[in-house]
Amino acid sequence: MNKLFTLLFSAVVAFAATSSHAQEIKGDAAAGGTKNAMCIGCHGIAGYQSTFPEVYKVPMISGQGAAYIASALHSYKKGDRKHPTMRGVATTLSEQDIADLAAYYSARGVVDGVELPAMPAMQANTQVQALLAKANCASCHGANFSKPIDPSYPKLAGQHSDYLLVALKAYKVENNPNVGRNNAIMASMAKQYTNAELKQIAGYISSLPSDLKVVPQSRFR
Template sequence: MNNLMTTVFAFAVASVTAFSTGAMAQEVKGNAKAGHAKVDMCIGCHGIAGYQTAFPEVHKVPKISGQGAAYISSALNAYKTGARKHPSMRGIAESLTDQDIADVAAYYAADGAVQGATVPEQPSKQPNEMVAALLQKGACVSCHGVNFAKPIDPSYPKIAGQHADYLFVALKSYKVEGTTGLVGRANGVMGPIAKQFSNAELKAIASYLQSLDGDLKTVPESRFR
């Protein structure tokens, strides 16, 4: 039954992907060089290795260098519309034009890339039995790829190697319903998935994902070295 549900879920995601990919072809094309001149408001958090924020609880800000450009654009637009609730990020996103978002996304997608470097096709570390069952229950590979670093759609995030405390906060935010408040993420796919799990289970998943090799990194800006 679990395998059947995973297959059905993957088919449903693929159907949505076909639509989103077509829509993305109409989007603004980003320029990484132009983006480099537009990230001053980003580097104060994302350009410092290990930097922590206290909202909505203490956790490291996510690694975004090496993240997919389409996902960064999608996330910024979600903050801009309020689909993702975060006062600081919404304020920043609202100040950006569509071209700004595309340029910033292109910059971070290329930031810190090492020519010839590759990520293992399979997870660099196998999960224990409990975490393996949780990952299967959530059908996580159906969107994020077998190695959690090659999502099936570019608007989905790479999550291998991401900070566990950030992943935990992000996953919990998908469980928050309603349009009021300062925390929450409206997402028709991730909402139902996250609500299947207890916070302890989400923390176990996040801890495993952090242990994996991936493309994500924090590239310190020279002014912070």
């Protein structure tokens, strides 16, 4: 319990510092729409698949929270998320670029007045409920997995199940220069599960109603 408290406290302090800095830079969604040439080749094509570190659908980012998109890009830029392609993209972005892209994708495809139910209509089976309770996943990502308690946390509901599985497994990877995610809290959570259990969790969360989507966009503009 003390270890978990320490991890949570550290995460809050780190987010407070990041959030304070982020508030100094305001994202411009219109500007973001002119800066996404390196994004649309993967995230703007429905069903597009990555082949590294295994085959999986690239995540849907339209409708994702702006603070999370910015946080993820900063993590790739710093190397806390170890994905060669994404790091290559992120390192070319300025702080303003990141803010603009986050604003653009968080608003893309959003329909005003449409709000997801606070609780998912489809409840997980008993086994998956037990798995979710083990790490108390809803306490951070929301009961419907689409209203995280902190804007820097991702919306998960409806995300591709194969991507969710790859992401969760990445938190378990250590000492690999090209694969893995350095996040002490998520690592401690993910390591409680076998990969088969993570697959069950990902399958359920991907089945839930979602704000996330792919808004098709031509690579050629």
